[in-house]
Amino acid sequence: MEHQVSEAMLSLVYGELRRLAASYLRRERPGHTLQPTALVHEAYVRLLDQRQIDWCNRAQFVGLAAVMMRRILVNHARDRIAEKRGGGAQHVPLTLAGEGIGAVEVNLLDLHEALTRLSETDPRKGQIVELKFFGGMTTEEIAAALSVSTATVERDWKFARAWLHRTLTLS
16 A cells, blocks of 8 residues: 555656756766666655655655755765775755855765764754755745744754754864
8 A cells, every 4th residue: 555655756856856867966076876766766765665654735745755865975976985995975965045044065974964963963953954955845834844834944954054064064
């Protein structure tokens, strides 16, 4: 049953996931070996492995798929760096625009580590960053997916942006 639900959900959001994957890959180095379709399919396979998930809505599915795609790209970057013994780390633009915070060029792995630290300190703020920045979800969609108010999402997003900006520019 769960497999049928996730297949049905995938068919509803496949185009959106493909556009999201293409957007991620545009931020990667030229000649990246992963293609958008492969990234979506790998994320889908990982989603099928998830147990205990009640697929509530499209936003939750897209958000989790976005997180999976980010993790796939991080693992791919780690493998590539390991092959080159530390060389060739990919830098991606992190736009934390708004409220006086500008764009910062950061290493994908540095961003992943900073987001992991934020999530350990405050899991909800980490989820909001993943859903908004990586999942492209709106404040309203995040609020519905996390069962919190839009004001809470906005407040946590503002804090998380500032925290990430400070963490990434000081490292």
